[in-house]
Amino acid sequence: MKPDISKVVEKVDKLPELNAVVLQVAKMLDKPDITVNELSKVISSDASLTSQLLKLCNSAHYGFSRKVTSINDAISKLGFKTLKNLIFVAISHGLLKTDLKGYDLEEGQLWHNAISCAVYCKYLAVTSHYQDPDLAFTAGLLRDIGKIIIHEYVKEGYDEIISLINTNNISFSNAECQILGFDHCQIGSKIATKWNFPEKLIESIEHHHSPDQALRVNCSSDVKLVSIVHICDSITMMLGTGIGSDGMMYHLELKSFEHLDIPQQSKSLECLISNMVELNSEIEALVGFINGNK
Numbered sequence: 001m002k003p004d005i006s007k008v009v010e011k012v013d014k015l016p017e018l019n020a021v022v023l024q025v026a027k028m029l030d031k032p033d034i035t036v037n038e039l040s041k042v043i044s045s046d047a048s049l050t051s052q053l054l055k056l057c058n059s060a061h062y063g064f065s066r067k068v069t070s071i072n073d074a075i076s077k078l079g080f081k082t083l084k085n086l087i088f089v090a091i092s093h094g095l096l097k098t099d100l101k102g103y104d105l106e107e108g109q110l111w112h113n114a115i116s117c118a119v120y121c122k123y124l125a126v127t128s129h130y131q132d133p134d135l136a137f138t139a140g141l142l143r144d145i146g147k148i149i150i151h152e153y154v155k156e157g158y159d160e161i162i163s164l165i166n167t168n169n170i171s172f173s174n175a176e177c178q179i180l181g182f183d184h185c186q187i188g189s190k191i192a193t194k195w196n197f198p199e200k201l202i203e204s205i206e207h208h209h210s211p212d213q214a215l216r217v218n219c220s221s222d223v224k225l226v227s228i229v230h231i232c233d234s235i236t237m238m239l240g241t242g243i244g245s246d247g248m249m250y251h252l253e254l255k256s257f258e259h260l261d262i263p264q265q266s267k268s269l270e271c272l273i274s275n276m277v278e279l280n281s282e283i284e285a286l287v288g289f290i291n292g293n294k
């Protein structure tokens with residue numbers, strides 16, 4: 001029996017509101033005339049956000065030779081756009097670090113997977129000359145956020161989902177839709193909408209397993225961003241970082257590559273994967289720092 005969609009939406013509605021300081025900072029970062037001091041003052045009013053941001057700035061991912069000791073210092077070294085990225089990392093950590101039984105993910109595995117995909121997305125965005133690599137990072141980070149709500153339904157319907165995949169050779173998200181009436185992408189976009197995330201982020205979450213659909217349903221979609229997240233989602237699965245019971249049960253749409261301006265020498269999937277493996281030490285550093293392990 002399909003779950004009652006209104007109950008699922010209720011669960012989305014019951015998710016905690018985003019921290020007021022985070023919302024204020026995100027809005028400030030969109031203002032062209034914002035100053036370092038104004039921004040620093042607001043961020044510094046939240047001790048937990050400040051400490052997480054400083055930890056992230058000092059991770060090997062950013063490779064600063066001298067320690068970043070204040071928010072002022074962080075802003076001047078990283079710039080507003082990257083700082084916005086880090087704020088998304090800080091706020092999503094609490095949600096994505098959890099274990100998800102329906103997907104057979106232990107505590108920390110979804111978080112590791114999300115950071116990996118985010119780093120790969122930023123790399124592919126830079127390689128393909130996408131105009132906003134920091135947005136690509138955030139889109140990769142948050143693509144699977146819907147899993148935090150629907151994993152318990154996936155657990156109940158798992159045998160049916162697998163049986164449908166084996167019979168019809170469809171993807172895991174397609175089977176989620178047929179058995180549950182919704183998939184983690186749709187629920188993820190509802191969460192992103194609740195939190196007033198930018199439209200491009202909402203679209204990339206909704207279509208990360210079906211980039212062709214993004215083009216069909218909405219001509220204004222940022223097809224490059226959706227393609228980057230789709231390709232990097234597949235690569236994250238192929239590299240096996242924090243994958244769960246749905247790992248390798250999605251279809252990579254190779255047509256997505258056509259939307260990206262990738263130099264000939266890095267165009268093949270094999271080449272991209274071998275370049276992305278090189279990023280693993282950065283990923284480990286980022287994951288380790290925010291977990292407070294290092």
Ligand SMILES: [Fe+2]
Pocket residue numbers: 143144184208209233
């Ligand atoms: Fe996904």
